[in-house]
Amino acid sequence: xxxxxxxxxxxxxxxxxxxxxxxxxxxxxxxxxxxxxxxxxxxxxxxxxxxxxxxxxxxxxxxxxxxxxxxxxxxxxxxxxxxxxxxxxxxxxxxxxxxxxxxxxxxxxxxxxxxxxxxxxxxxxxxxxxxxxxxxxxxxxxxxxxxxxxxxxxxxxxxxxxxxxxxxxxxxxxxxxxxxxxxxxxxxxxxxxxxxxxxxxxxxxxxxxxxxxxxxxxxxxxxxxxxxxxxxxxxxxxxxxxxxxxxxxxxx
Amino acid sequence: xxxxxxxxxxxxxxxxxxxxxxxxxxxxxxxxxxxxxxxxxxxxxxxxxxxxxxxxxxxxxxxxxxxxxxxxxxxxxxxxxxxxxxxxxxxxxxxxx
Numbered sequence: 001x002x003x004x005x006x007x008x009x010x011x012x013x014x015x016x017x018x019x020x021x022x023x024x025x026x027x028x029x030x031x032x033x034x035x036x037x038x039x040x041x042x043x044x045x046x047x048x049x050x051x052x053x054x055x056x057x058x059x060x061x062x063x064x065x066x067x068x069x070x071x072x073x074x075x076x077x078x079x080x081x082x083x084x085x086x087x088x089x090x091x092x093x094x095x096x097x098x099x100x101x102x103x104x105x106x107x108x109x110x111x112x113x114x115x116x117x118x119x120x121x122x123x124x125x126x127x128x129x130x131x132x133x134x135x136x137x138x139x140x141x142x143x144x145x146x147x148x149x150x151x152x153x154x155x156x157x158x159x160x161x162x163x164x165x166x167x168x169x170x171x172x173x174x175x176x177x178x179x180x181x182x183x184x185x186x187x188x189x190x191x192x193x194x195x196x197x198x199x200x201x202x203x204x205x206x207x208x209x210x211x212x213x214x215x216x217x218x219x220x221x222x223x224x225x226x227x228x229x230x231x232x233x234x235x236x237x238x239x240x241x242x243x244x245x246x247x248x249x250x251x252x
Numbered sequence: 253x254x255x256x257x258x259x260x261x262x263x264x265x266x267x268x269x270x271x272x273x274x275x276x277x278x279x280x281x282x283x284x285x286x287x288x289x290x291x292x293x294x295x296x297x298x299x300x301x302x303x304x305x306x307x308x309x310x311x312x313x314x315x316x317x318x319x320x321x322x323x324x325x326x327x328x329x330x331x332x333x334x335x336x337x338x339x340x341x342x343x344x345x346x347x348x349x
Contacts, residue, residue: 034259036281036292043295136294143287 003186006179007120008063009082010189012072013179013224014126015055016083019073020233021104022048023240024091033094040140041097047133054126074244078234079227086169088233092162095148095155099162101141102206107173108134110198111190119187142206149210156211163207164215171220173199179225262311263289265296267303273348275307283308 025045032038056069115127183189259282266275283289
């Protein structure tokens with residue numbers, strides 16, 4: 001594997017994870033529990049789409065085969081996506097969504113902080129800009145998890161269930177392969193073993209404030225590095241890709 | 253406006269558009285507590301670079317005059333033009349007088 005091949009894969013991982021979570025947040029548009037949250041979640045989705053555009057465009061440039069951000073987003077199949085498994089988890093109820101977003105935004109918060117000093121200037125600029133956005137996403141999801149966890153008996157038990165159900169997808173966030181190995185040597189990528197304790201601290205802190213129990217690492221899912229996904233991704237892509245596939249090259 | 257629906261209490265939102273200027277009332281929102289009110293205000297009212305500072309104030313903390321107060325409160329100043337600096341020449345460059 002050449003450095004460029006690894007870099008394309010790495011950019012797709014970052015770009016796809018933002019894109020797929022962005023699509024999940026877009027699903028909340030007009031379905032939020034209150035107007036304020038409807039707008040908050042749609043805003044978060046738009047931030048994530050912006051992030052994914054930068055990375056998918058860059059992946060296309062490095063790959064050099066003329067693929068655009070739209071080609072990557074709308075003309076790939078499930079197995080060609082490298083988003084982490086957590087980002088494709090369905091929205092479920094509001095507690096499921098904010099728990100999933102907490103796990104993800106705590107991850108990107110610490111990852112982008114480190115990536116902002118990447119030796120690759122595009123990735124560094126992407127991380128610096130995105131960090132400001134995910135800092136807010138983390139605040140939004142963490143404050144909600146605290147309020148639901150430390151809320152009523154019903155909201156507490158529902159949110160604990162959300163955390164328990166999602167826990168098996170957390171290990172996949174920290175999986176690494178030869179892509180990471182190569183890019184860490186070049187100071188482009190970050191060793192995710194450095195991110196894990198930081199993520200643990202943030203999650204433990206929020207769960208404690210929320211009076212929620214951190215689940216045990218029993219069975220953990222994996223596979224996103226090889227494009228292995230859950231059934232949920234296929235359904236998401238079906239909706240997201242419908243229009244460009246039904247009407248190729250449609251314009252506004 | 254009802255302040256007791258299922259979406260939580262109402263908060264009035266004030267945005268400062270530039271440092272040094274006064275906070276201006278821009279609208280209101282629902283939120284369960286002050287932290288969430290601030291976050292919601294950020295999402296609802298500062299999406300297009302409207303401001304540099306946000307205040308949120310519980311609706312019930314605001315005391316408002318009523319139309320019945322108009323006569324006693326506001327009419328007496330109608331014939332006292334000397335209270336406004338309309339007869340002075342504005343200093344060059346002064347914008348916020």
